[in-house]
Amino acid sequence: MAKSGALMFTAMNCDGCHGGDGSGWVGPSLADGRWRYGGADAEVFNSIYYGRPRGMPAFGGTLGAEGVWTLVTYIRSLPVPSDVPTESWEQR
Amino acid sequence: MSRAALIAMLGCLGAVAVNADSVRAAGAQAPTGEDGQWTMPSKDYAATRYSGLAGITPQNASSLHPVWTFSTGVLGGHEGQPLVVGDTMYVVTPWPNVLYAFDLTREGYPLRWKYRPDVSANAIGISCCDTVNRGAFYADGKIIYNLLDGHTVAVEANSGRELWKTQIADVSNGETTTMAPLVVKDRVIVGASGGEFGIYGWVKGLDLKSGRTLWTARNIGPDTDMLARAGTFKPPYESGVDLGARSWANNSWQTGGAPVWGSISYDPELDLIYYGTGNASPYNPEQRLGDNKWSASVLARKPEDGTLVWAYQFTPHDNWDYDANGAMILADLTVAGTRTKALVHFDKNGFAYTLDRATGRLLIAAAFAPVTWAKVVDLNTGRPVLEPAKQTGASRGNVRGICPSLEGGVSPSSPPAYSPNTHLFYTSTNNLCMDYAATRASHLKGTPFVGVTSPYFAGPGGNLGSFMAWDAATGRKVWENKEPYPNWSGALVTAGDVAFYGTLDGWFKSVDARTGKVLSKFKVGSGVVGNPISYRGPDGRQYVAVYAGFGGDWALLSGDVRSDDPADVRAPADFLKDIARHTSQGGMIWIFGL
16 A cells, blocks of 8 residues: 555655655655644545645545545655754764 | 755845935946836846946945845745835735835835735645745836736835736646746736646736736747747748647647746847746656757747747757746847847856847857756757767666756856946856756646656866856856855846845855956845845935845755744755755845945
8 A cells, every 4th residue: 555655646746746755845745754734644634635725736536535545654654764853063 | 856856846234324425426427327226127128137326336345234124024035136116115025925115215214015915825836946036027107026826916106006916827737927027018028937837838918007918929839829920930040830839749848838937138129028938848858859849948029919030949859957047138249240239148058148139040159057968059050969978868767967957057046147348247157967867757737747856966166156257249257256055146237347146155245347356245144046236225325235035946955944844844955965054044135335
């Protein structure tokens, strides 16, 4: 399921806005463990099915609930790096 | 960027008291013809970004200092430039495209009014390269500009009242509107972005009084759609009908891109407008075999009814996202001993072109940045002589070492300037190269139609950008100031022989226009991707204004510069590791004076 989700992520041009592997481009990163609209399965589902106001198209009509769940499974399978809030330029 | 499928879509200072001596010094030397205003995006129809004010000189520029700042309250990339009309400064912000009118006659420049249009947030997602706006145009008592979501508005310059609002583009189709309109007589000429969404690129002519759309001309496609009429359309190097359709295999022109997101210039004598078209869509060239005319080209049209008069293609069958949206600067130059009505253009593809603007014939093409995709441009055919190993496509896999990168030798977002005093052109440059792995793209309405992964790396020399002076009559670089980062600001040059530019890490500099020597620099708080302007204030003194506000492509490419979204924290770009050490987002107007 995660694998067919990965194919669908590319085929539906999700990668065009979210970057390869969902790492973030015009649309926010889907692979950083941080969420604008929540990272629970149902919340990610709603983001994809209904869209979000700042430029996330609704895909429910094209993909149906089943297709959207396939994408949710893929997104939830992406490896989330440990959250490192600090970026430092000092020599250590 | 290499980490992603590169969708290359890619303290306030108090006002300073007026000093009577410098009033005289700054105001007196302006040549006749210079009214001290800045009413068009590029200063004049010829797009020179040259101010005839001569108060600021190489001798006194070291005392330039900020006299006023204002936060626009918006954090998107502040491309474009303010206008100064009479005693008022007009500023358009990135989405949500607020228009501010500042009263320059009062201390602290308070607002006369502000206009806050209702602009759809949906446009944010389909803005390939940040939510930028490239400026407004003043004509007939109106401030005219584009809203990101596909509308053009006319606002009464005195009152801020909305006079008309016209939908020109369709966001659901991947069209956004970032370019600065051009007004010629009673026509408003506009175009749309969307080269990353497979749009069917166009320009439109609106009626200045009512905003009604009077004509639409496609940039690609059949002659009827392109308003290419028999006997009127004379491209210098081609002949035949429907070139804009027949040069695209399998009707691929229908989703072929060729957006219009730069500026437009105009020659009143020839009565021609000139503008560049963007990349052919998608980025995988194997999905659109042929020359793909007239993407990556310059087109000359009649403003009245849009009739196409000539076109010249800089990058036939664009393999590298080399948009030609950069400024078309009109200057009368002596080329090889002949006085020529020239058009000068610095292309993303790394060549600077000097054309005859009456006919579109090529006079000079010389590389101003490292170029590996072509050897030279053949002056007899007008075509580049390609480097076979640097052609791209899904079947060719990862093609390495292409220069310039698809950010361009210079970005079309960074318009050059031309001084009739020094006879030199001034431009920012990027020194970036790339690898380019094209993949098959599928066209789904309103989603990206791209198909490439293209990591960048520094070009020869290690510096990522520069600001240079160029002699377009001979095709030679005169001087160059290397900059550590890609340089993304526009250029300004003045009759005092001082040139101005900003840097991506947030320095605003004045330099000697003849030598490039830095005369002053000031850290303006955020990276500069906007274009400096100069004007005479109500006190008679010369001022220079510029936006600070990191963004444009860099909002995507250097994701770690952003700090406004706790839900989206990205690693630095590997070719640009420490830019976030020097700058963060912003949205400030800065005014400098002596």
